[in-house]
Structure formats: structure tokens, C-alpha cells
Amino acid sequence: MTVLVTGGSGIIGRPLIDLLLARGQRVTALCRHPEEPDSSQLRWLTGDVSKPLLGLPDEEWQQLCREVDSIFHLAARTDFKGKSLEEYGAVNIEGVRHIKELALISGAWLHHVSTAFVCGDWGGEFREDQLQEGQGFHNFYEESKYRGECVLREEPSPQYTVYRPSIVLERRPTAASISVFGPFVFLDGVFRLCLEGAKRKNRLKTLRVEGNPRAHLPFVFNDDVALALADLAEKSGDHGKTYHLTPAVALPNDTLARVFNQAFAREAVAWVTAAGVEKEELTRPEKILSKKTKVYAPYLNLTTTFARDNLEDSLGKEVLPAIKEEDLLSAFIIFLSTKKELDRGVSHDEQFHLERYFTHFLPQYTGKPLIKNLASLSACLQIEIKGYTTWTVTIMNGILIRIARGSSGNFGYTTDGNTFLQVASGKMSPQQGFFQGAIQLVANPREALRTATALEEFFREYPYHFEPLLAHP
Incomplete structure (x- = not known):
């Protein structure tokens, strides 16, 4: 069995392909600019759903028509920047026509990924069996996805199932x-x-x-949507329906x-x-x-709700649960931590002061409370300084216990030498370094951010003085 996935390099396509491969499927992935090599079970095609024959040479198209048994159509233009419906039409409307043609010729089942926002400005609850309700739309993206679903309903029609995810977030954004x-x-x-x-x-x-x-906002994570897609596709008895891939609670x-x-x-x-x-x-x-x-x-200002009767009948009420605050926070912090790559080396002066800080200055506080009135702070954190080394600092009930060279912390920070020394001198707060992209959080972003906020008081009260160094670029 060969499964075609369009939009294979997208935020849902990537985890979906991983799931299909893990379940023993042979996958052909189509996108405009493949970046991954083929493997024994995965073949990448350079194509474009907006073009006839998906932009493939005739021989490739004919081979696809012979081999494909199932199609996941994810390719779409999803931004809101377009100024007209025509800007979205090539991919989100004509692209559906071209995929529909492939499904009709091959006899493959078409799993079409739309959006819950085909509801447009519908007020109240929108059911899975609703589509053409005379609704208006907030933008041309919504309208184009609506019209794409309408194309599927036109005769002749292939065998198809429609999936409508709501607001999809990457769990590990870049x-x-x-x-x-x-x-x-x-x-x-x-x-x-x-x-x-x-x-x-x-x-x-x-x-x-x-x-x-x-x-409210109906957020769902991309890997959870991919899992729901894969699970529903395996239930052949439930094909031919429309499923809202929306959270149980927005x-x-x-x-x-x-x-x-x-x-x-x-x-x-x-x-x-x-x-x-x-x-x-x-x-x-x-x-x-x-x-x-x-x-x-x-x-x-969204108050629309999405019924999930078909989804829950097939996969249960537990599928796509309400998104957890800590998971959303982790995704946000991961995104913020990508704002700048750290590639700056360490100068001789910086190395001297870094070594002095960790081997002479900081050890004088061992066994002492680091921060007044914060006896609850306990952490084992690592500080990686690019071009220098990594130190692990252990704090127990607000007291500095241990400073050791090496990486053995439960979470930590990556930065360059000059940034760390500016923080240690009280010239820059950890938050400033974070906002500037000069400090990245490692492992447990939430705990790392909380601890950095607490340590800001220590850096202010016990600054390391190295004025000559601040003249270096």
C-alpha cells in the first residue's frame, strides 16, 4: 500500500509521515522543495498541487496513479496576507481539483485536510455536517478553504473524508x-x-x-492532529464523514x-x-x-464552538484534550529561545574573568544564602558558555551548595562570554539577555526562566567587577 502525502514538509505533514512510516506504510511525499533524502519506505517528489498533474512529468504522474491507494491532502496556503481570493485559489481551490482528479483516476481514498474555520463568521455552535450556511468570512484564507470543500462535493466525486483542524500550533517551534x-x-x-x-x-x-x-482560542498541537488523522484513517468503517479536529475545551x-x-x-x-x-x-x-x-x-473575539460528535464517536471523548498551560508555555519559550543563534567566541580577557568568576568569586558564597528571603529556591543548573566550557551550579533551599565544571544540571542556559559577564556584573539582567536572544534556555524552559528571574537579585546585589573587559566588542 502506498500513501501519498501532499504538503509533506509542513507542520502537520512531518509528524504524520513519521507516524505512517512507524506503522509500516510506504509513503510518497510531495512538496515544492523537498529537503530530505529518500529511504526504503519514503520517496519524495518535487511537485506543486496548483499545477495540472501536480506539476509532475507525465511518467511520474502515471506511476503515481498506478501505485497510490490513499491520499492525505495537506498542501495549502495558510497565511492571512493575501489581498484577494485569487491569491489563494491556485493552491486551496484548484489544488483540490487536481488532487481530486488523482483520486478519481487511481481509485485512492482521499483524506482532505480543511479547517474548522470554514465556519467563517457563523455564531454559536458549528456542526461537522454543516458547510454551506450562507456565512461570511474573516479573510480570504477561510473562504478559499470553504470553496475547496465545495469542490470535493461537485460531481464526479471521489471517495473522501474531510478533517477540519482548528488553530494548529507547533509543539516544538522554530x-x-x-x-x-x-x-x-x-x-x-x-x-x-x-x-x-x-x-x-x-x-x-x-x-x-x-x-x-x-x-477563547481552539488551539491544538500539530503532533496531536497528525495522530488523530492517522488513527481515523485506519478506521475504514468511519470513512466518508467530516471530523472537527478541535480541542475538547478551547x-x-x-x-x-x-x-x-x-x-x-x-x-x-x-x-x-x-x-x-x-x-x-x-x-x-x-x-x-x-x-x-x-x-x-x-x-x-472568537465565541464560535465546534461540535465533535463524529470525532468522539470514533476516537472517544479523550481525543485532542484541552491544551495544557505548561505545554503552551513550553512552546512559547522554545520559540523565543530561537530568536538568535549564538556563535561568538571567547576572548583571552573573557576567558580569564570567566575562570576567575567560577573558581574564585562565586565559591566565596558556598554554604551561604544566595538570595534574601528566598529559601525555597532549589535547583541544579548548568551554564554553557560558547567557546569556553560548561559549569554546573547546585542550590539547595536558597543556599549555594556546589560549583563544578561539566554538564550535569537538570536545565540551564547557553550564552557567550561577554553576555554572561555583563549579567554577572549586574550591567544586564537575565531577562534583557533573553529578550536580545543572547541567552538561550536549555532542557526545562519554564524552570530555567523562573530560576533566572530569581537569580537576578543575586547578580544585582553581588556584582562581579571587571570594568576593563567591558571595552571589548
Whole structure:
């Protein structure tokens, strides 16, 4: 059996292919720019669903028609930047026609991945059997996916199943995730504004974001969606239906704001209603953020709910549970930690002062409370300094217990020598280094961020003095 996956390099396509291979399937993956080599069970095709024959040479097309038994159609344009329906039509509408043709010729079952937001501006609950309800749309992406589903219903029609995920987040995002969906665009916007404030040594005030704190966002992680797709596809008796791949409980907006603030270790954002904006005009940074994220504004007032009757009948009520705050926070922190690659070496002066700090300055506090009134702090953390070495520091009930060369901490930080010494001197807070992308969190991002916030007081109260070094670039 050969399974074709279009959009194989996308955020759902990648984990779906891994699952299919793990279950013994032979997979052909199609995308415009394959970056991975073929293997015994996986073959990559360079193609384009917007073109006839998927942009393949005739011989490749004919071979695909003979071999494929099942098709997962994930390829789509998912951004909100388009100014017209035509900009999305080639991939999201005509692409469905071309995949539909392949399914009809090959006799393969078509698993079509749409979006829950074909509901458009529908109010209240939207059922899995609903589609053409006279709804309007918030953007051309939504409308194009709606029209793509309509194409499937046109005769002649292949055998198909429709899957409608809601807002899909990468569990382990990268710096490129800003191009995928809104939450990372918001994070990037707040990050840049905080960075600008840090450069000016001016702590940015809480940013007000227009939205309804009582509304909600139906987040689902990409690997959970891929698992649901693979499991449903194996249940041949449940084919031919439409499934909402949406969470059992959507994430409230006030929870989203709380997680944002935890990621930045400060009160970075707060919701404000339209009436609140009229009462007090947005500040310049708030206007910048509002402009950058304008296309996502309708989703910050979302009250639509999605029925999951078909999904729960097939996979149970436990499938796609409410997203956990700690998992969302971890994804946000991972994204923020990718904002800058660390490749700066260590100068001779820096190496001298780093060695002095860890072997002479810091050991004088061994057996003593590091931070006043924080006896609850216990941690085994590692500090990797690129071009130098890694040190592990153990703190128990607020008391410094041990300093050792090597990597044996439960979490930690990666940075360059100059950044660490500026933090150790009290010239830069850990948060500033984090916002500037000069400090990356390792292993347990949440615990690393909490501990860095606590240690800021120690660096301020017991600064390491090395003034001549600060002249180095």
C-alpha cells in the first residue's frame, strides 16, 4: 500500500509521515522543495498541487496513479496576507481539483485536510455536517478553504473524508514558525518591542491588546492532529464523514495572556476591549503591535464552538484534550529561545574573568544564602558558555551548595562570554539577555526562566567587577 502525502514538509505533514512510516506504510511525499533524502519506505517528489498533474512529468504522474491507494491532502496556503481570493485559489481551490482528479483516476481514498474555520463568521455552535450556511468570512484564507470543500462535493466525486483542524500550533517551534500562525506573530511582535526598550534601557510598560478576555482560542498541537488523522484513517468503517479536529475545551483568552506573561517573566500584555481603546488611546508600541497582528484580530473575539460528535464517536471523548498551560508555555519559550543563534567566541580577557568568576568569586558564597528571603529556591543548573566550557551550579533551599565544571544540571542556559559577564556584573539582567536572544534556555524552559528571574537579585546585589573587559566588542 502506498500513501501519498501532499504538503509533506509542513507542520502537520512531518509528524504524520513519521507516524505512517512507524506503522509500516510506504509513503510518497510531495512538496515544492523537498529537503530530505529518500529511504526504503519514503520517496519524495518535487511537485506543486496548483499545477495540472501536480506539476509532475507525465511518467511520474502515471506511476503515481498506478501505485497510490490513499491520499492525505495537506498542501495549502495558510497565511492571512493575501489581498484577494485569487491569491489563494491556485493552491486551496484548484489544488483540490487536481488532487481530486488523482483520486478519481487511481481509485485512492482521499483524506482532505480543511479547517474548522470554514465556519467563517457563523455564531454559536458549528456542526461537522454543516458547510454551506450562507456565512461570511474573516479573510480570504477561510473562504478559499470553504470553496475547496465545495469542490470535493461537485460531481464526479471521489471517495473522501474531510478533517477540519482548528488553530494548529507547533509543539516544538522554530524561528520560522512566525510564518505559520498568529500566536508566534504576537510573540515576535512583543519580543521586538521589549528588545527595543531594552536597548534604550527603558522597561516597556504592559502592552494593551484589543480583544475579548472572555473569548477563547481552539488551539491544538500539530503532533496531536497528525495522530488523530492517522488513527481515523485506519478506521475504514468511519470513512466518508467530516471530523472537527478541535480541542475538547478551547483555551480562554485570559489564560493565553497569562501564559504570554509567564513566557516573558513579566506583565507583558493585557487585554483591553474596544471601549477601553476609545477611552484611552493606544500608545505607540501598542499601535505597532496592533498593526503587525491586525489580520488575527477577529480570532481574539472568537465565541464560535465546534461540535465533535463524529470525532468522539470514533476516537472517544479523550481525543485532542484541552491544551495544557505548561505545554503552551513550553512552546512559547522554545520559540523565543530561537530568536538568535549564538556563535561568538571567547576572548583571552573573557576567558580569564570567566575562570576567575567560577573558581574564585562565586565559591566565596558556598554554604551561604544566595538570595534574601528566598529559601525555597532549589535547583541544579548548568551554564554553557560558547567557546569556553560548561559549569554546573547546585542550590539547595536558597543556599549555594556546589560549583563544578561539566554538564550535569537538570536545565540551564547557553550564552557567550561577554553576555554572561555583563549579567554577572549586574550591567544586564537575565531577562534583557533573553529578550536580545543572547541567552538561550536549555532542557526545562519554564524552570530555567523562573530560576533566572530569581537569580537576578543575586547578580544585582553581588556584582562581579571587571570594568576593563567591558571595552571589548
